[in-house]
Amino acid sequence: MSGIEITQILPGILLGEGPHWMDDQQCLLFVDILKGDAHRYFLKTKRHQILHIEDAGSGDNVSIIIPIEGATDLFIVTVGRSLAVIHWSPSDPDNHTVKVKTVLHTVDAHLPNNRFNDGKCDPQGRLWAGTYACEKLSGEPVKHMGSLYCLDVDLTLTDRVNKVSVSNGLAWSLDKKTFYYNDSLAYSIDAFDYDDESSKICSRRTVLDYKTSGLQKDVPDGMCIDETGNLWVANFYGKKVICVDPKVGKIIHTVELPTQNVTSVCWGGEDYSTLFVTSAQTGLKTEELASQSAAGSIFAVNGLGVKGLPATNFRVNLQMLKNRINFED
Template structure:
């Protein structure tokens, strides 16, 4: 049982939240285990001791392990959320989902795996990879128009697109990460809504396949690779993959070893690089030199196992203007917000899809967090229980925003001149 003093302190904090709302009629609680929201009319001055019974009754018999733990340990992870216009929220250990947040499922089809969301500012469009269809999709705002780009396949089962990024200064040209290859491709708004294209390969990895990719603030492309996965989406070969960087001269160098490379981003002050290896279930930080692009001093900032997220994997992520990371939690029905300076989970956003795969900021002012997911690795029973899995979502009302994502910076004229010099040298 909680001590009387601790109970008093928790009551005081709960009353602070309620008091900030005024005349609140409904208080809801989000179960971090199953994601179910249970709600109840909650008088302002009710005792905390009455809360578990009230919420359980309102939840129609829902048994909340967190509420059980509340009576057993002071370190129980829980939160309360007033459902109407709460601006003040209290975080107790593991984070809260802020009231006023809206999660909207967008009109993309259900995907086995959606990845690589990217907001194209010049087009006001959300682009993402439909991985196992080897398709890029994009939705224009506010028109709602959809474009689909099929990438020509060689027949290799690894021909799957996982990310595409605009090339700076080159209209309608993108650098794509597809299976073992990094390629250039062309995709214009005037192309048919259902279109095919052939890519131009510029690099092929000796690793199994590429996965996530993103550009640093100076426009260098970073792309991680993965090992083969088994039917349970588990790595079959450990430490056989890596993190690679391609510069504007298309030269590729390896910077880290990994098993299942995933999300990455850079701190707002450009001094740190953040990176996910989903196999180790960790988010790592590196020191980052913006001028040279070098990274060093790798260390763990959040271990999902130690954070009580053993049934989940960190996946794609994006940073906000406050320097906090928003991380897709594959298998966890949620996106978590992490302070990379402390390794603390600040907030959680419940997503109505089990396997949340990646995120990006977008919208006219970059205050919308777009979220992808997939049905990969789910049983028919799990899909039936979570029918929005594989959907794409827009999260608003978070009270923060992101910054425009960097584009790939390459000087094609310089590359052409270098190629001409190389040809003349070979010709003697």
């Protein structure tokens, strides 16, 4: 693809993940998982806020932050193995620490080494978020110990997929009939039939097999969908984002990035023509970090010739949420 412009908008993130564009404030949300921080970057003013979220009792990694629709300055977050709610206002100091206002659910109680990883809201505003297990000493993932959960708007939680190794990217087709999902250590992009009313999924199949598609060293990570129905997938270890046509299971575009460990993607900007990309310093050796000054940066990619769609916020039943927390705190 010609005419692509890649801009480094923020450096120095340890493990960037979970980008989410807030259209009403024209800002990018994302997290630094290992530091337990949420970030908010205002594109026009370049204001950069960092919010440290305290341990909610099941671990201190923060992997998701998504606005709660209709509730100003409230966000749903994953902290360790917990789904929780925080308050964060643009008027807060740019460097700030908060406790969670309430923990909605804590999962995988019998698996204390598990933590939440990637997550996103479906077209109905339900939150889907998955876990994985990490071996304490080596830091390596333990296969088949995680699950993919769905948090409904009435705050009920359902386990949708079991025996997940590293739960990662999620996207829904434009006709709301297909759910796309990445379990990173399956080395494939998979699809399920999806019922938008009930959130039930079935008939899992492979859209793109990494090993047979020339991506032997790459790991599928975060994912989003564009206005034409094509998938954009961050490739950890792969130094790139790929665009996949899921109808034919083929890679149709590749965007090379100046760092190896690319973690996630989302569409944003005034007209949703900017692809925001997160990356990580983790997983790189000392000499690799020395040669990759852009490792851990947040990038803005323009000139792709396609646009994305607005992200869905969490559409919780606000009365139920009010029963759980004090909005005035």
